[in-house]
Amino acid sequence: MLERSIKPEPQKGIVFEIPEIEKFELSNGLKVFLVKKNSLPIVQFNYMTGSGSKSDPENKKGLAYLTALLIDEGAGNLSALELDNEIESLGSVLKVSCDHDSLSITLLTLKEHINKSFEIFSDIILRPRFEQDDFNREHKKLLNKIIQAGNEPSYVADTVFEKLIFESSNYMHPAMGRKETVENITNQDVINFYKNNFYADNSALIVTGNITKNEIISLTGGGISDLKTGIIDEPKFESLKPGKGKIYFVHKDDAAQSEIRVGHITNGRNHPDYFAKLLMNTILGGQFSSRLNSNLREDKGFTYGINSGFYYNKVSGQFEISTAVQSQNTGAAINEIFSEIKGIHENIFDEEIEFAKSYLIKRFPSQFETYSQVSRQILTLVHYNLPDDYFNTYIGKIEGTSNQDIKNAALNYINMDELKIIVVGDKNIVFDDLKKFNKEIIELDF
């Protein structure tokens, strides 16, 4: 007879081999990272250049983003519409994306169409057309996108948060730019941005799928291996000091909820305390059973969800708590957030640490299930310049983080006095509540 009261134990251990990463360089020095995955007849290419919106000129914020919108709008012999038509007829998928630190182009193709697909992919990287008509259209689209985003309370909160956290550095600006900066951008600016930032030396090619090193070399010969070489100047990042925590408020008429962000700047991804912070945050707000979510969602019912995290750009990072709550509960929710931070400073229980370690270690293999996941993992390695054995030592690093390190991470990397609080919501309902915190309140327009 089955005893239902007993929780089943896992069966034998599982065997999981971390995919092997083959590293080599093309004749122009472009670094290639190859992970062979042979279960499907497909190949994914990801070209990444280490320049993004942080390289935007002062009065032309949004330039990298607009370059990303335009780079696949016609290349080589193909006009914008011809290019889309070719790619979609091959059943291939092409994506371009841009953030603060990088611009990346992804191609997913069936192995049988690899030559044709890759030729178009190479043209996009080497021979984008940047025609004036295409510029006019995409420029207008970006301006409209900015208007639309301004109506999204969550976008407003994220953007204001980043601006306050990274004040006076290149990371303070939204990747899309703002209306007044995007209006200044010309097609020539886009062409210059492309010329100044697409170099073999600051780029990488990540390949996942049913393909060998020799096949890649022959595919890229006369193509991407022609990408010019040269050193580009990295924009300077002044190290910022967090100031005294304040409340920042953006009014939205008839907002159905308040969007809340709480946090401050922290150090970068490559700091040795990375794993201690990761584990501590897993307990505080990094997953569904975290202290924050258990309290604000599962106990109080203030929100559909709340989470916290350390998020990293190339040279620095931010600690951020993020949620959306019913307007009437805005003050109460911020109070509970403070009490959870106080709580994690005071004590972290051994069983919570055991849970966090088990959670991170056991789910590790599932991060390598799909081609995209594998590719994204390698991208992280490249982006943050992590050691080659990073994945092989991952589990050991988590196991080896001491309880004291994890407790110290809370004390060292979450500073109550420096927390900036951003609220986007209905002033008529929320404002009196915020005054009770005895902090300076600064009202902002968006």
Next chain:
Amino acid sequence: MKEITKLIVFVFFISASLFGQIKKINFTEYDLDNGLHVILHQDDSTPIVAITITYHVGSKNEDPQRTGFAHFFEHLMFEGSKYVKRGEFDKINQSAGGINNAYTTNDITHYYQVYPSNQLKLGLWLESERLLHLNIDSIGVETQRKVVKEERSQRYDNQPYGGLLEETFKRAYKVHPYKWRPIGSAQYIDQATLNEFMEFHSKYYVPNNGCLSIAGDIDITQTKKWIEEYFSDIPKGEEVKQPEIIEPPLNGEIRDTVYDNIQLPLALQAYRIPEQGSLDYYALDMLSSVLASGQSSRFYKELVDKQQKAVSTGSFLFGLEDPGLFIVYGICNLNVPIDELELLIQNELDKVKNGLIDEKEFEKLQNQTESAFVNSNSTMEGIAGSLANYYTHYGNADLINTEINRYMDVTREDLMRVAKKYLNTDNRVVLHYLPKSAKK
């Protein structure tokens, strides 16, 4: 949905979509004596396992005075059971390296857990516990009542154009329960009682109304044995009857204006279409791709690229168990009058009604359809879910391999025929979404 995942700052890294398995999906299926349908698919490429269960109950089974009930109930399924204390479901799942979530549609409710493959038995235990022993109490109900209302606020009320589907469906149906969306109304979420939830569980959460589908690195014989252990003694329930409400034809255009916290107006048309699985449904699904799928689609080329009257365009096909909707829309470029955009949309629809699409475009369409079809099978969770849903909707799990043939049977003539048959003025709802500032 029980929870949403946070979009992190580097949101663009997440977006690469995928091709999936092109090879055939082999599976075993059978019924337990209590009527639970079981589907098993073995694949050892990654040491993980996905355990899914679909119950044949959705918002169309709701009382019109209790809209949102099926979805509200979905939240209670995570609240604990006889041997799993409140709050423990997620802890147990996550500490074993699992992920889990659920969703509710008009027709079904679907739950999934994904684990390292050595935790299969744990997942079966948790899934069987909440079918057999779900604990429904006032603490859980009152908490989730608040959470669900915040879910509604966050995902619909506080999003630009967030009420679009609700506004469309409530006008497109007069008697059928599709007239409300699965999220329901805040008013009825407030009124749902503890007893009603208990009755709902014993009526719909019974083995004979479920399909348990598992995919991953499993041993079939061993898996069958464990399923027998955990599920076979769960008592069978009464047969579940699906509502038989027939929505009469619209018989005339419904045209209306909605005001929202937006700045760019949106023009939408929604046409009534037959139920999913019908021949015309597959033709309409392909027609929807011709119009609005990708940057080489007709809407994009004409409205966004060439004329630059729209910032974006799209179409959704709501294939549902009962007749659904075909929705097309465009968002106006700055200072473009909404009537002008609507006219352009109409022109594109008239073109597919009055002429065959050319062979090259048709070939592209078939390639795209094939890619999209294999896309859906790229993860164990996706495969298990598709098998369960094909079985639940059609009684035929093998559609995971063969549904593509139904698409490939569609001809260019079919596309023109269904356009003529369904995309007509008296068969549609037209909505203009305008900024609140435009309200006089």
